[in-house]
Amino acid sequence: MDTTALKSLQRFKTPESWFSAVDARHAAALFAASSDVSLIIDGKGVIQDIALGNEDYYPLDLETWVGKSLHDIVNIDSRSKAAALLRDATFDARTRWREVNVVIPSGSSIPLNFTAVRLSADGDVVLFGRDLATEARLQQRVIDIQREMEADYARLRNAESRYRLLFHMASEPVLVIDAENGRITEANPAAARFLGVAPSRLVDKSVRDLFEPASASGLQSAMTIARSMGKLQDQSLRLADSGREIIMAVSQYRQDSRQFLLMRLSVTNAPEGETDFPSTALEVLKRLPDAFVAFKLDGEILEANNTFVELCQLASADLARGAHLERWLGRPGIDYSLIATNLRDYGSLRDFATLIRGELGAREEVDVTAVYVQDVDEPCVGMLIRPVRRRSALPLVREAGVQSTVENLSHLIGTMPLKDLVRETTDMIEQMCIEAALKLTDDNRASAAQILGLSRQSLYAKLHRFGLGDLSSQD
Known part of the structure; x- marks a missing residue:
């Protein structure tokens, strides 16, 4: 529907056919019945008359507004809207609705939704006011209901989170089974470890597949009793994969009009006198x-x-x-x-x-x-x-000989990179050769350098590096 058609619906098409005989008293009654509060404003903006169409406004003493300027009974934040209503009022159409906060004689303010229609060329205007309190109460009720729903949803979500946390942290193996088809809907990690399979492989698997065929009748009987009686304790069954005998306890509960079974698994009781x-x-x-x-x-x-x-x-x-x-x-x-x-x-x-x-x-x-x-x-x-402590250097066992050193070397394979191992081994052999040369020459460094094919300066540098001999004296 276009804009022109919509505007045509704002007024009667043939008003002269219906309102030609309407006198002032009838018009006043129509004004009062069409709104919760009707105000007659003269060309100077003063309230000349008032009519109440809502009984809830009778105790508010709004008749004291008569003789006051519209400007004086309107809150500061709404005065521009009130002035716009008087300014935009015409004979043949109403103004758009504006929310105006008015001050009642008790000193508090109430919101009213106003529109205006001009009455005469002198500037007289009638204001039609609708109560926004009912709408505000409905809106507040919607907000309260939404908050309640959000709070209920949060409680349900927190309860589910606590349930899942307890379910997954429980040390007791637990399976949740759909009572109608006998399939596993949930399994906690303890159940997966107990049965030796991943939790994801248990979901949607028939619980009958977990047990030996010989235990099928006992399992079916246990599930039937649990569904009718509410629970069953200590039913002995054997697992299909390992043949291990276990104890099963079943309880039933309902959720979303569906029946589920809570199955708890445990090993058979230890013989009397054994400790756990x-x-x-x-x-x-x-x-x-x-x-x-x-x-x-x-x-x-x-x-x-x-x-x-x-x-x-x-x-x-x-x-x-x-x-x-x-x-x-x-x-x-x-x-x-x-x-x-x-x-x-x-x-x-x-x-x-x-x-x-x-x-x-x-x-x-x-x-x-x-x-x-x-x-x-x-x-x-x-x-x-x-x-263990990090092995930063290769241990040297001088007195034990080469065989012990090789054994120490074999223990270090895999604990450090090959290049570090080779460097440490080279240093060890070099130190052993220098010590042997000094021993052969009775600690004569010149002769030791000649035996090793080194200059005296190179030998002194290596002695200093390995901390050998008395470096304060030179021969």
Whole structure:
């Protein structure tokens, strides 16, 4: 619809057919009924009469406005709008609506939406005012409802965050199962470690696939009882992959008109008289001052203590679990292959010199001792990692002879670059030759220089370099 058509709708098309017989009393009634507050303003801007179409305004004593200037009952911030209403008023059309804040006799102000129509050539104008309080209350109600919805959403989001944090940090293996189709919808990391698979591989997998066929009837019975009774405790089943016997407990809950089962897994109870040593030992290893890491032989980390986390410059142990150990241990492509080969062939490894590469770039020389445990349901490697002092120079064992020196040299292979190793070895041999020449010549430096094929100045420089003999005297 174009602008001209819209403007034509602002007035009656044939007013003379309907209002020709309307007298002043009828017109006044129409004015009063068409708005909440109607004001008659003369050409000087003074209020001459008032009519109230809203009973809520009766107690406000607005009739005291009569005789006052419109300028005086309007707030300072709205006076320009009031003047524009009087200025723009015409006989055949109303002005656009303007929000004006007026001062009531009690001293407070209320917002009214005004439009104006001119009554006479003398400048008389009628102002039609509509109450904005109702609209403001509705707007405020909408804002309050929106805030309530946002607060409810924030509470739900925080509750979900707390649930997910507890779910993922729980040490007890837990599966969430859709009761209708028996498929896993969620699995916490403890359940993934317990079952020996990645959490992502468990999601949307049928829970029946986790257990042996012989346990299928027991599983189905347990799920049926949990759905009808609410929970079931201590149902014994066997895992399909390892054949290990476990204890299962199931509880049911509802969410979004759907039924879910919460399945908790645990190992069978230890024989009477046995202590829970494995969990105690695990807690000891977690608090060990040396770094400890448990991993599969293929390198996937299963568990790591706080010292390992700090050594690798990680924020938490969760960042290490599931990652490959070679990401932080040893020289890429070299050390881990040697460690894995030795563990596979001999079952253990002692004092292997390597290094740890921190996530933030730090490098720390370490000795590792490891053992490969194979006779368990889930074979794994336990490794103890100890930082060692950096070997800045090759140790010299003068009294022990060349054989001991070669043994010391073999221990240093892999702990420093080849060029540094060659330089240290060269210095060692040079020092040994000078010491041998001085011994043969009874500490005669001129003769020693001649035997070594050096000038006396070169020999003195090397003696000073290696700190040999009394350099204060010269022969």
